[in-house]
Amino acid sequence: xxxxxxxxxxxxxxxxxxxxxxxxxxxxxxxxxxxxxxxxxxxxxxxxxxxxxxxxxxxxxxxxxxxxxxxxxxxxxxxxxxxxxxxxxxxxxxxxxxxxxxxxxxxxxxxxxxxxxxxxxxxxxxxxxxxxxxxxxxxxxxxxxxxxxxxxxxxxxxxxxxxxxxxxxxxxxxxxxxxxxxxxxxxxxxxxxxxxxxxxxxxxxxxxxxxxxxxxxxxxxxxxxxxxxxxxxxxxxxxxxxxxxxxxxxxxxxxxxxxxxxxxxxxxxxxxxxxxxxxxxxxxxxxxxxxxxxxxxxxxxxxxxxxxxxxxxxxxxxxxxxxxxxxxxxxxxxxxxxxxxx
Numbered sequence: 103x104x105x106x107x108x109x110x111x112x113x114x115x116x117x118x119x120x121x122x123x124x125x126x127x128x129x130x131x132x133x134x135x136x137x138x139x140x141x142x143x144x145x146x147x148x149x150x151x152x153x154x155x156x157x158x159x160x161x162x163x164x165x166x167x168x169x170x171x172x173x174x175x176x177x178x179x180x181x182x183x184x185x186x187x188x189x190x191x192x193x194x195x196x197x198x199x200x201x202x203x204x205x206x207x208x209x210x211x212x213x214x215x216x217x218x219x220x221x222x223x224x225x226x227x228x229x230x231x232x233x234x235x236x237x238x239x240x241x242x243x244x245x246x247x248x249x250x251x252x253x254x255x256x257x258x259x260x261x262x263x264x265x266x267x268x269x270x271x272x273x274x275x276x277x278x279x280x281x282x283x284x285x286x287x288x289x290x291x292x293x294x295x296x297x298x299x300x301x302x303x304x305x306x307x308x309x310x311x312x313x314x315x316x317x318x319x320x321x322x323x324x325x326x327x328x329x330x331x332x333x334x335x336x337x338x339x340x341x342x343x344x345x346x347x348x349x350x351x352x353x354x355x356x357x358x359x360x361x362x363x364x365x366x367x368x369x370x371x372x373x374x375x376x377x378x379x380x381x382x383x384x385x386x387x388x389x390x391x392x393x394x395x396x397x398x399x400x401x402x403x404x405x406x407x408x409x410x411x412x413x414x415x416x417x418x419x420x421x422x423x424x425x426x427x428x429x430x431x432x433x434x435x436x437x438x439x440x441x442x443x444x
Contacts, residue, residue, distance in 0.1 A: 157345025213335025224304020
């Protein structure tokens with residue numbers, strides 16, 4: 103978790119269509135009350151043909167970014183509740199749709215089903231939990247009656263969600279995907295957002311006030327978690343994904359997920375153009391969403407933004423000795439980081 107007190111209609115898009123392991127997100131916040139430095143520790147979709155978002159086409163990736171991610175401003179939240187009366191209230195439907203659009207942007211780029219919807223039930227749980235996090239200015243997946251504004255509904259929401267304090271709305275989705283900071287080496291928030299099986303989520307959001315920090319709760323568990331794995335664009339789910347990716351959404355922690363894979367013998371290499379890069383591999387993670395290996399370039403902070411490239415830059419990723427169905431397999435793909443404004 104993150105704690106601030108103690109942190110895209112574009113016709114070029116092609117498509118067919120992470121339980122308990124959500125990690126805590128901690129974000130120091132800036133409010134009128136405390137004013138500390140802010141840290142993050144954390145569309146319309148048109149189907150054409152039978153292909154996923156074609157990230158191998160720079161123009162497609164650019165258009166998808168411009169139409170589904172790069173928006174001038176988030177809609178007004180229009181929150182109707184109050185902290186003092188423990189009323190979670192509601193938020194504007196357009197605001198929720200903007201949050202959902204951000205979720206589906208990342209899923210579409212990753213090549214997993216990007217027609218996730220929000221349900222009223224999940225939104226209600228998430229909203230109740232978001233109020234509790236904001237009022238208490240702390241985070242937990244396991245609430246009890248000692249928490250101010252506690253309710254069974256809030257407890258249900260907290261236990262089935264990504265949670266963040268000091269941030270809300272679509273910015274929280276970016277934070278979950280970035281997954282920076284100690285304790286988030288397994289990028290659990292990201293993996294749940296990109297979990298292929300998921301069809302229904304819910305968002306709860308508290309805007310900042312003079313007395314209380316903003317918060318977000320993204321309910322990510324649904325009844326489809328145990329379903330057969332749906333088709334995905336690639337065998338695996340990686341972030342950043344193969345192909346052209348705007349540098350603004352690359353993030354410094356890179357991840358590769360494969361259902362049932364054993365990464366205990368696996369090694370990752372990363373080459374930028376023709377230069378081999380020194381990387382640090384995190385311990386593989388199993389069971390929470392799909393099995394995953396995570397790495398980052400030595401010297402890059404997990405909380406840093408990806409640097410703006412002077413020109414399109416190709417990174418070649420090779421992952422060797424992944425044990426799948428008792429056979430060792432190797433994987434290789436390229437990520438081309440580009441500047442949408444160039």
